[in-house]
Amino acid sequence: MKLTALLLTVACLQLSATGYSQNISLSGTDIPLDKVFSSIEKQSGYFFFYKYKEIEQATPVSLNLKNIPFKQALELTFQNLPFTYSIEDKTIIVSRKPGSTLAKDESLTIRGRVFDTYEPPVPIPGVSIIIKGKNTGTTTDNDGYFTIKAEKGDVLVFSMISYKKREYTVTRSEKSLTISLENDVAALEQVVVTGMSEQQVKHIASSIATLNVKSNIEGKPITSLSQALQGGVTGINVNQGSGLPGGDAAAIKIRGITTLNNSDALVLVDGVPMDMNYLDPVTIESVTVLKDAAAAAIYGARAANGVILVTTKRGVPGKVSVTYDAYAGVQSPNQIPDFVDAPTYMRMYNVAMVNSGGQPFYSEDDIQKTLSGEDPINYPNTDWADLVISKYSPITSHSLSVSGGNELARFAITGNYLYQDGMIPVNHANRYTLRANTSISLSKKFLVYLDALTIKRNTLYPNRPLDNGGSRILDDMYRLPPTVLPKYPDVEGYPTMYGRYADIVNPVAYAERGGSIKYEFAQTNINLQPKWEVFPGFNLKGQFSFRLNSDVYKAQRDNYYFFDYYTNQLVQTWAVQRDAYSQTRDTYYYLAGSADYTLRANKHQVFAIGGYSMEQYNNGYYDISSLLSGFAKVNYSYDDKYLLEGSIRVDGSSKFGPGNKFGYFPSVALGWNLHNETFLKNSSLIKNLKLRASYGQLGNESIGLYQYQNLISATDGTETSWGNPNITWEKVNMFDVGTDISLFPDKSLSFTVDYYNKVTKDIILKPVVSLVGAVGKSPLNAGSVRNTGLEATFTYTPSLGKNLSLTFKPGVTYNKNKIISLPGGDLINAVTIQREGYALGSYFGYKTNGLLQASDFNADGTPKIPVVVTDAAPGDVKYLDLNHDGSITDADREVIGDPTPKLNYFADVSFSWKKFDLEFLVQGVGKYDYSANIAGKSSGYLWNPLNFDYSGGVPTNYRAANTWRPNNTDALFPRLLANPNRNTLYSDFWLFNGAYTRMKFIQLGYRLDSKRLKLLGITSLRFYVNAQNPFVLTSLKQTDPESGGGSWTYGIMKTYTFGVHVGI
Template sequence: MKLKPTLYILSTLALVTVANPLIAQQKDTVTTKTEVISFKTAARPIGYGFQPKNYTTGAISSVHGEEFRDAFNIRIGNALLGRLPGLTIRQNGFEPGASSTSLTIRGTNTYGFSNAPLVMLDGFMSDFDQLVPEEIEDISILKDASATAVYGLRAANGVVLVTTKIGKIQPLAINFSTQYGFQNPVSTPRFLDSYSYAFLLNEARRNDGLGELYTSSDLQTFSSKSDPINFANVDWYNEVFRNAAPQSNTNLNFKGGTSIVRYFASLNALVSDGLYKNFGDDNEESSNSKYSRLNFRSNIDISLNKNLSAQLNLGAGVEDKKNPGELTTINTINLLDRITPNSFPVRLANGSLAGNNLLSNPVGDLLSTGFSTSNSTTLQASFRLNQVLDMITPGLKASAAISFNSFFSGLSNKRKTYARFSTGTTSTQFGQNTSLVGTEGVQSQLSNNAVQALLTYNRVFGKHDVSAMTVFNSDYFLINKAYPGTNAAGNDIPYKTNGVSTRVTYVNNEKYIVEFSGAYQGSNAFAKGKRYGFTPAGSVGWIISKENFLKDSKVIEFLKLRGSYGFVGNENIGGLRFGYAQRYPFVDGYIFTGTSKLGAITEGQRANPNLTWEKEKKSNIGFEMNFANGFGLAMDVFQNNRFDILDRPNTTIPAILGYNGLPETNLGKVKNKGLEALLSYHSNEAKKLRFNFNAQASYNENEIVFNDELTQINKARITTGMPIGYGFGLEAIGFFTDADVNNNAIARPIGLIIKPGDIKYRDIGGPLGVPDGIIDDNDSTPIGNYNLPDWTFSLQTGVSYKAVDLNLIFQGVTGINLNLSGNRYYAFQNNGKVSEIALNRWTPETAATATYPRLSSSDNTNNFNRFSSFWRRDASYIKLRSAEIGYTIPASALKKLRLQKTRLFINGTNLFSLDHLEEADVEALGGYPALRTVSLGLNLHF
């Protein structure tokens, strides 16, 4: 299904999570604030602690683990699609075990190294993509300065807070859930068969002035499929991939406790088969494609006495991945996209694998070249002591904690070669049959340790509510191979950060809120004397619904205005590590005698002792409102001004100085602004028929304020003043006609013979800034946004009647483009195949209606596949991300089984898309196919 302009109307759906007000508590003249335990009912994570929802002045959005269990995804990041306003998620691949997610909060704020947010798991920096919903209590994103300032030099890109489940004082509760289903490709490339390939290749060669390669007899044989050996017609995707692959997920967890010990334990097993056919069943020296993961978590809270408690959190994960051939599919899919359907059959008549000297056989590669496996282990552990210090003053508490995170991934390759044979009367052998040879290695390895000391104070003095927090945090992570999200590919020098953070909140008469927060933090990424910086922030809030003129309102239950302003930083700036120190790399020296060279050193890239982190000024204004009839409304408007972005001084430092590499300097500036809004409704829970919805929308708009870029002949190529990631390419203005070809006044690339049906581009400018009759890089102009969408929006809705419930999540984006490239879209390029996109090619007969250029058998890289608006597509979409229908069996029917609750359900993910793209799935133009999953599940609660 395809989307029309209604997408842009839907994108205006309004609208940062509605904060349900707390029920006011009666307070004595001097009392201690009631400790908040339940986030779901009374508090929200704010960074190094919790705060009552109605007293938060920062821009924070949260989602509970139970709310995204309906999304059957291997990576938890994908399950968050459409659930948190301000969070944009990009799926990096779909292959089980080889996919990942990229998160950005409030769009793109820097053109520097990283826009990735800081992720904190149970108070410590960590990864969370391998977790499962069953072990997560909630996930929150911190977006403005008030919420993020306590994280100092790591906060500019926003913060993701992940809290795992803990035990409670209750009888033992056992929950078991299992689901089993199938995943299948949303779409696969639509390549043409051998007859169409040969027919169109003849046409392409005629267009190039070459003779036809296939005779009419050849075409007839291809069409009749009478000689499948010498006139092969192979659908290589069908030979390698199957239509569906199984996937299962099973979870068992325990929760309970007493006043002495509270516990939560969880065990989860996930198995996902890849879409490859089961080549391991046909050859014991190959393997089937399979990914599996085992997650374990144990969180224990022990009261050592009435004032002292200890928490021990342990989380572990073991991932295993196996594939025939190579570990990932990239090389196989590249071959499938290139190899023509008539290159050779899969096998010859005698059963031998076919092939030639230029191309291997994809089936042979997966069946007879061995297999690869990887195994990774993750350990996340933290230990914390909590001490109540009421003996000093009521409301004072202290805690100290240590954490240890480690990740190790090993790789094992079992490789061999195989013989393949050409077709024809005299068959030629290519390659040899060899035995398996194994190699073992480390893919990646890291460790991350931290220590933390925290002091909190919460008191209420009549109408005065005071909260304060101070925390010291010191951590480092050590990279031995590679660590995603850093600018190092292996280093034995740890990344070290120290800092002190504080937050003070004052609430007067439960109506007026003032908060100050900040951090003094330093990083060993910078020179001594330049390592530490201060990041302050202030915020205010006004709970208007507490005022007399609204206090007795029967329409508005809760209304709060809030605003914040402050400074934060981003230490992950990229560039050369320790760029403040001058390097003198070894190079080849001079020859003094004979032919041997003596080693020498030379001055490397010029050092900059004044390197510093990126800095950002954040401002935010928002409101939250609840209505008595179940509606909620919230909105935030923000602006971020990032500066000191790492850049090359291309114009600031003249080239005449002769540096061997310009120094990296903090010159760049970016402005980013936008809004987030949410509209929600929840019907009366006491009714048999219940309904709820949550409509969210986010808008981001950024601009490069300064980028010290090279001087451009064409002013349209200047990136300053443009959004980050905006595409610069040629503007296509149709196809050349016969008249155009013979008109030398029409611009064209130098040295290229233009023919009717070639793409024609607009001549924008030459050395003098005026059209020069030549198409080259100087004619590039802004042609589209290829970075992140301007608008993201979602609709979460659910309805239930008695024991039946239905939940749906729609998510979409607008204001983003994509670019078609490669063999799937470029006909006959790199001696490749041709797909359906080329059927509407330019010919003299279709000149008025053609949407594809004339066919050519050569790699016409100077004109055909230039980065241009011709290959640009609108990447806007609306997708049904998840749908689930369930039935809860009445408890009375389960009394003999001692079950408290049993629920059967069917759910699906990525079920359909409304978009403008005809050629492929909008999220998978190339590589492994995007996946759709449908599964049947069962929940048992004892």
């Protein structure tokens, strides 16, 4: 009131009749009154004085003022309003007309702006904004602004051609609401991330594949991104070798194994090499797989095994969005060994002794006392699997994401916590991740990404003496007989005593008293990417990335005591308390710059990019490797019909010697969009038909350091390794031809088929160890490997009505691997061999023909055929004399198997009905040779079931039932022996068909979508239940065909979870 009095006083002192000569122009429909006042102020120099709340409730006005005198413009503005005005000098005082009342208006005014989701975001003019269920609406102006009145609870629908519709529920008035609309890939050609850039699919002539993030990642209880690739993309062999908490990531091979060195694919996250499994899957925006040379050649030296590009989510202009994703559940082993009980074990032990010419070890009285269970201390019957393996272990994950911003700055921040408990004692893992992605528009032409990621992972394992491997406890479980007591009753004044058997450590002992081993991993990533649009179509980009890794090892062990199984005496072992600590750190630097230009002229479109990169890795032990690279790529399309791609990359690596440091990797690709030709353009059947062909060369520098130099021991000056200054890059030449087809007007049926021929030359080999000084021979480029394969993906999305949808997506990959050149002959490494004409890493051993039977022996017991030992008998393995020299020797060994499956397949099926969704994924491989007695798998419970020499294991009931006996001659396994070495020679007898079909997951979800929830600010709410790896179909028994099984293997876990997604 004091302000009003002051203004009136000043106005009275300075009355003037001037100022009414200005002309006003103002046109528009439903213009808010305060906007009208603002426009008149700008044109006239006058200022309005009014009560904002009254003006805000006023009905918007529609005006068409074109160069109207100031006074007349005011009269036209106020003529239908419940307001009057007076002019005091340069102030227009607005007040209510005497006796007038404002109609009660419960409507809310929503003012805002609409942007797209590009970086930097651009305002969208002409967006239609309709109140759902009402004939009221407006559109955005040329700058993307809009104003609309709505009631609380109304739903605003934003729509625009080529953009996805978006709904917004009104809860209050908004002065600066920001809405972002996503491109509709069904209306526009899909844009995907490719090498160093983004391109429309219609302009790509190379072989790439994109992972459906929504189907394979979002709302799925996966602990690592690599697991999501299994069953998501053809051409990829994803093998999850373990379910160990903190170690359950999968190994990924793209289009076969190409080398004896590292065959893992290159993974780039936001342009920087890193382990994708450290990422929180919630933060993933897109995953693109570059499969052929034309797509991957721009990454040169690191692309020989294929490239996986991962981008993370960024903030978009709009209201701050908060999402919470969580799941909790239990994990359960897929296989728990079904060991024989102690009486069965004792009888089998006696049979083995008799078969070996000895006497039974256990008396029948001992067996009966064990069977009765009356004296479990002296006659134990222990189920070690029941003591060691937990049938259920918890798992939980929580992710909280906050994102938003405006046209000047956007952000996306996500924190995640993951906890996994193990199925073995003293075993769990937890992971903390925090990612902050920031986009800053310093101007309309200059954009900067500043991203930070920090990761902390702690993993705890039991501390087994003489071994630091967490899963070694499983090996002890397989090898300890059921006749050993886990722990003796406590006696006052004495320490707790544990049962002991030879050199096998009691897992109960070190689970309770052995302490723990803890690995602490921490990583910090900083990624800075500026982008400057110098002029339309021409951009300059830069990137600097820094990564710091820290690994800490902590070990602690307490004292504990054993009771000796053999001497029946108390003995003290592992009694020294031990603490250990070590720490390592490594750093990685990446610096890159590029320039790209897009030219569109009539029917021609050219995209060109060129740049450089420098990177350095230091593992903290003075081992430093560097890579210096330059690259260029051109994409050309004519009339969206004819496509041409070409690229060249030059890499210089410190891993090679002078004169061999640089490699040159070119590629070319051709494409033809036949559906754009006049003879197909109007086809009602064929809506997309593209033919593609490419050829290029890739490099591989994934080898050890200093292989071009001799290494000398700092201790005594002796040479520890011989180098070769002439070794150079492994080179991969790849030819690819493929087609992409979509049928029917809605493109509901689509196919993608590729054939490839991939030859790796100059493979770096290390010949067998020299007999002089036991120093390995120097490495050399001396081998070639061919991978040929066929990939096919089929997608069917029929139209089933408004409330029902179906997507059926099967895929199959066939890859054949063969060594085509190996100068110097075979390379044999124990039970594997590299030999021309066979697959890399083929199994090498004896061929067999089942088991020896009585018919293979003469009446006097002498064998009719060559045998491996003179006292061979029925029930032993029947080896074949391949060279027909009358004896079984090393000369009879041959290639006996291939450890890599040729066929991989999957089928993803998803349904949705109203608010329910159901999805399941089936994945499997065709026949491959699973070895039961290769080192590292140690399935001794099969081939050495009684552990006489402590290298085998306790038999399972399956092994016991299928053992050769005189009354069971058609058995799967040999007879029992005290020394089974004659039957454990590496041979195809112990190779089994590893083919399997696994249900990867089944998931049922329900989405709550109500007006009441939106009024509470909840934009999305979904619940789901998920069963991951619930079952597998395979002929293998008591082992997991994917992880490889065996007594040292921590198998893949079944996981059952309940999850929720909340959006605010």
